[in-house]
Amino acid sequence: MKTVQKYEMPLSEMQGLVAMLGRILISSLFFVSAIAKIIDPSATMSMMSELGVPFIPYLYAASIVIELIGALALLTGIAARQAAVLLIFYLIPVSYMLVNGLTISTYMTTVQMILLLQNLATMGGLFILAAFGAGPLVVEAEKPLLCKTAEDGQVSCQKATSDEPKKIEINRTDPRLTASGSAKLHSRIE
Numbered sequence: 667m668k669t670v671q672k673y674e675m676p677l678s679e680m681q682g683l684v685a686m687l688g689r690i691l692i693s694s695l696f697f698v699s700a701i702a703k704i705i706d707p708s709a710t711m712s713m714m715s716e717l718g719v720p721f722i723p724y725l726y727a728a729s730i731v732i733e734l735i736g737a738l739a740l741l742t743g744i745a746a747r748q749a750a751v752l753l754i755f756y757l758i759p760v761s762y763m764l765v766n767g768l769t770i771s772t773y774m775t776t777v778q779m780i781l782l783l784q785n786l787a788t789m790g791g792l793f794i795l796a797a798f799g800a801g802p803l804v805v806e807a808e809k810p811l812l813c814k815t816a817e818d819g820q821v822s823c824q825k826a827t828s829d830e831p832k833k834i835e836i837n838r839t840d841p842r843l844t845a846s847g848s849a850k851l852h853s854r855i856e
Contacts, residue, residue: 681801682801683803684801685800685801685802685803686801686803688791689740689746689795689800692795693738694737695788696733696736696737696753697733697737699733700729700730700733700737703726703730703733707726710726711723711726717763717764717766718763718766729760732752732753733753733756736749736750736756740795740800743801743803743805744804744805746795746799746804747799747800750792750795750796751796753788753792754789754792754796757789757792760785761786764785
């Protein structure tokens with residue numbers, strides 16, 4: 667096995683703003699959906715009944731909780747990866763119910779297909795969030811501690827600054843390595 671050095675490259679301010687904008691837009695979808703469910707529970711439960719959803723009162727309440735918690739986590743960036751995974755697992759059965767409940771009416775089929783495609787597109791954004799994280803602009807983002815052990819055994823730690831890349835050594839074989847065994851690998855590590 668060869669030793670490869672990976673460097674965490676700080677994101678630019680623009681990339682951080684774009685990531686935050688993406689989180690705001692995705693979370694707004696879930697906030698609005700949860701608020702609509704709260705404002706008009708009978709319409710939501712009626713639609714759930716038409717789609718053949720079992721345990722309607724429990725799943726109705728669970729959907730509101732999942733959407734609000736997920737939206738809040740995405741908006742703030744706190745546990746955004748976990749929230750993205752939660753919302754993906756929430757959207758899978760929701761999307762299945764939309765496909766399963768497709769009606770004969772051309773209009774309703776078109777509406778349901780648009781909703782299904784919206785869910786799939788949202789899941790795509792959530793997969794990206796789950797893979798790459800919330801970005802640098804999050805509520806109360808803690809910078810990692812960089813600790814060094816001196817020769818006398820004393821450990822000193824300080825918070826990392828966003829300007830200095832972290833050097834991390836990993837052991838693995840990578841097809842991107844050149845014949846000399848060196849490669850530049852750029853990766854964001856959280």
